[in-house]
Amino acid sequence: MGAKRGLDAQTIMNAAAELAEQKGLENISLLQVADKLGVKSPSLYNHLNGVQELSIGIAKLAVSRLENAIRCAAVGRSKGEALMGIATAYRKYAKENPELYKAILRFPDYKDDNVQEAGHAVVRILYQVMEPYHYSEKETIHFVRGFRAALHGFVSLEEAGFFRGTSADVNESYDQLVDRLISSLTDRRES
Template sequence: MARAGLTADRVVAAAADLADSIGFDKVTVTALARGFGVKDASLYSHVSGLQDLRTRVALLAAGEFADRLSEAVAGRAGRDALVGFAHAYRTFALEHPGRYQATQMKIDPAVAQESSAFRRTVDTIYAMMRAYRLTEPDLTDAVRMLRSTLHGFSDLEADGAFRADRDVEASWERTLDALDLVLKNWPAGPEGDSKKGDGHEDRHADE
């Protein structure tokens, strides 16, 4: 019998909070049950196992991440949107390390397709990139560069890998300046590749 007061939503939210505290990869049903003061069996009324629990946390985190990103770019365009997007990305990754790690989890494609969370993040990225008027394959290349840069910077910062005397905030601002400059002056690709378009490319290559 399910313990009174426990619901699937409450269990998943607690697991996400635990992930932020100890790391997503360390979240277990046993650790979560201990936090609730119940036996493991009490949680199996709400999740089918560890994989199901982690998948649900990933979907929850992806939805929260998508909300944060879309709010950051609303009403903005060009560099202003890029900066808002980047700041929201980095802030989420640093404030919610476990949740952010969960958004990187590979989940069943069928499960992902049923949720709008991951798609909304991709939609926000591509909508933000429209002002740079790139077409495929340059658009996908640029999106990959952007995601790699933001992920790498945030991940390294969270791990305390930036040890030089240079102020991290100063490096971050210069990174955003560089990203904007590159996107505005995207290099010409091999002959036949697209370069500039009308800013309304709808094909999302990386989803």
């Protein structure tokens, strides 16, 4: 029977990512991924070493798509405008791919250089955008950490449903948060 050579790791990751977005990150199994691909679950072991590698693969996929989205948002813009564009793209990505977005969080643990590398991609774009401000390296790092934390915190609390109780416009809350941080930057420059 065995129809040969149908699969590779990338195909598996794509199928898994799609399944994750449909059924939730927690609810995917090798069994279901294999089903979706028309093979038996042990066959997947020819291309990956168990379910943890599946998680890593999904996380890499998620990060590289996020990186792409925010890179696009930054081109042709600078300083505050670029940061605002990145913030908007970041939240848009998280809203459109909530399960993939969650996958990003649970992965720097994996001590895989390749993965570490991917994890820094988002930050590297922010460093580039920060260049025109001429901050010191340390000051840049501090700001970028905070900025990214704010974006991540907001979108993940939003997705988790923490902002549902109150009526105030969530877009407005996000804009205000991002504005506060960007303003704190320009204020410093002008002082």
